[in-house]
Amino acid sequence: MKIKHKFDGYAAIYDEWFMENENLFMSELKLFLKVLGNTSNKRILSVGCGSGLFESYIDNTVVEGIEPSMDMGSIAEKRGINIIKYGLIEDIELPDNTYDIIYFNGSSSYIENLMPVYEKSLAALKKGGKLILLDVPKESAFGFMYLLGKSLKTYNHEFLENTMPKLPYPLALASAGIWHSTEEKINVLKCLDIEKFLFYQTLIKNPMYTNEEPEEVSEGYKSGGYVAIVAEK
């Protein structure tokens, strides 16, 4: 029997949402490019690479991908990503001491138990390699909005009247999320003996204004609606 994954059936909607929220996408893309840095001659793994949308703005021939949803992954493959395995990261074995960078761009927000997954990823990194986690923090305005939408089962509620972006993230995908706070992820990594961290953020404006113009990346994690943790092994 074919398992239905969270993003099956949403690949086109996911990409269209970013294309319609072009300035929000540009802000997230700037953060992605900043934390990835120079990718040439590096071995890189994207966990939950989705449709490979962000990777289509870099030399994606250096990126290997893991993705549970065939709908998403088949688009990534068309865009040039080498999907090494279709499946959940929880179920996939990774080789030890192999990668320079492993990143989760938005995928930690769909994973319940982060500890074993980050432990596995750290083992697969070379010494000095980087585990990069980009996500909407649970504690951000975006996190609150998604959790409120999830619990109300709609964004069209009087509590949210005149507060919402024109085209909010699809409710089904917001509701499927297991939103984690940034400090929850930092604490998991600290338990796994990681001591060296860098933090960057974007989407500082409240969600209803986020798509007005692209934002710059700033250091830190306490204000942004999209935050990157860069953890060095």
Ligand SMILES: C[S@@+](CC[C@H](N)C(=O)[O-])C[C@H]1O[C@@H](n2cnc3c(N)ncnc32)[C@H](O)[C@@H]1O
């Ligand atoms: C928000 S999307 C991000 C996709 C892509 N990284 C991007 O930035 O456009 C989250 C992705 O994580 C994938 N995902 C969800 N649970 C996963 C898991 N347990 N292991 C690996 N990927 C997972 C989903 O299928 C989806 O493609």
